[in-house]
Amino acid sequence: MQGSGLTRLILFTVLSVILVGVHAFDPRAYDAERGKEATCDAVKRTGTLSRTDGWGLFKSREKFVVEKEEIVTTQIRYIDINPTAEKTILMVHGWPGMWSTWAYQIEEFKNDFRLIVPNLRGFGNSTLTGNARSSGTLQDLVSDMACILKHAGVDQVICMGHDWGSQICYEMGRSRPDITSAVVGVPIPYVPAARSFVPPAFHAKFIRRFMYQVFFDEHSDKAAAELDTDIRRSLRAFYRSLKRPLPDGFLKKRDTVLGPFGSKEILPIIYLTPEEEDYLVEQFEIQGFKNTLYLYATENRYQSWKLSHDQGNHTITQPVLTVYPTKDLVVNWKLIAFVLRSSKYIPNLTTETIPGDHLPHMESPDAFNAVVRKWMSKVGVLGSEEKGRVTDEL
Template sequence: MTTITHRQIESTSGLSMHIAEAGSGPLVLLLHGFPESWYSWRHQLVALAEAGYHAVAPDQRGYGGTGGPDEVDQYSLLHLSGDVLGLLPALGADRAVVVGHDWGAPVAWTSALLRPDLVRGVVGLSVPPFPRGPMPLLQLFRQLLGDDYYMVHFQQPGVADAELARDPYTTFRTVLAGRPRLSPDGIPLVPEGNGFLDMFTLPTDLPDWLTEDDLAHFATEFTANGFTRPLNWYRNLDRNWYLTAPWHNAQILPPALLILGEHDLVVANDGARAGLAALNELAPNLAEPLWLPDCGHWTQQEKPKEVNQALLGFLDGLAD
């Protein structure tokens, strides 16, 4: 029986990172999102290993057994992609396929953009690649969506940090199993005078893909270190825009796959779906997006069988 093992390894970025891994063979890096950890890939690690791949899911910078610095500016996309690609030497690999969900997807897309020589293929779950826009993201969000948009709300030092850390179990039960309340335009806005968790209706029962043990695992991982370092990823949105100026209009060249949940709020609005039509200008080797029916945002946890099948089909089709 294939088992998942754990260890600490050093990235060439200088960060000691906790990884969960299984199997041997071509390297596949699995990058989690917010607010998750390596554990979100529990269903993929074994499946990929049993198909002949070395599957590795790190706790990314600021998370779980990896941790990270306190300084906000140490959580830019350049730091995050540097951490990930910096794992290759310690894992004995010259190249890797990089797979990311939620916030892990921008890290995966950025890694493929910056170092196509190291990335054999790239897969994004939930979040498509987006071109660098005409202005910093927070400026754009404030103009289009207002100060109650949740990513703008996250900019307030200590506010969401304290709310999410107050009861990590309730936080994860609410975020993973709750139903988001949206504006009439389908935008996730924090209700005026309330917190991020007030965006969700409280679940009475857990969905069939999520157990009490899963919630306990996530809650335990965040009880010790809280949510500030993970939230710092959001606090670098404008910094990322400035730092990526040299790659303005650059293309993501490795073979690519995009997996989307039919009911995922990230791509549920008309503007996001319209943007998908132009993705091949940004990523010319991107396959037709794969839509998973009856699936929300937590893609690889909600539909593990379908995600595993899609990943293996993509991996097996890559040239050596």
């Protein structure tokens, strides 16, 4: 190793100790000792996506028609912590996440709540069965969550989600209020399906850093191949922080995602320990990125919208906390929530803002955890600390 590289490694190690502090999380130990798998029914769909000429701002119209459905099974891996606690939090990761990205929240809440922390289908050891582009709707993922809760013997949860996980939790609150007592979403607001379907390419016309979603949608094989070339480098690019500037073209290209970095070194993830980063890389090496990009497929997005839209019940009646970062590189989510009129559909909504980019629960975990605890106390969903804390030895 050259001197400059060694110097950077030493500086990163010192900085990690300063930033992470006493944070010591062993994902492999949790996986080995708390990991479980549920066999869940899933719907395998095939169909046709059509694009027709539109009008005005909508130059094209997308519509997915399901031609065949069959029931298959999938294996969903989850971590089960403190199973004797009175109340349960379901923690749902986003992209490109794994269960272990909730480390700071696991450490914070593990003695007061039962924690069910899954890998979404297609991530890590959770399998993806069927046509990925059309068999991974928000409703499919809610069904997976309901399946693992049944497997764990849990009747009702507080659903806490990040990124796509927040959308899963909002949908779970909307469509399955029987198993969802409250919802926490970060950093993305509720996107009600009351209006017309809007494809990813339309969003990208106005929000340039949504263009990577078009790349993931229209060229998923090419995108997966690029990301799989160096999984560690890919993860480091997306686990960004306000403390580190990024290339101006990052997330703005329709034909590449990592191209703007060139050959520039991408430093380790600043809010993960080296062991946590290694584990995250190992988990993505199991299936690669291809089986995770279904989240961005127009086929799945259209079906998610259509089912919710046709049902017509867009209101989430449970208590909801949405936590925004001070400066998400991609977009101002508070502004998006205003445009979408998200609060109209959530009568019991609390919003908070904490320092960070797209992952404030990892960048500013103390602030995030404090906000969540305060909100829990306010709406009456605190865990079992009133009866005495149960200490988890991990």
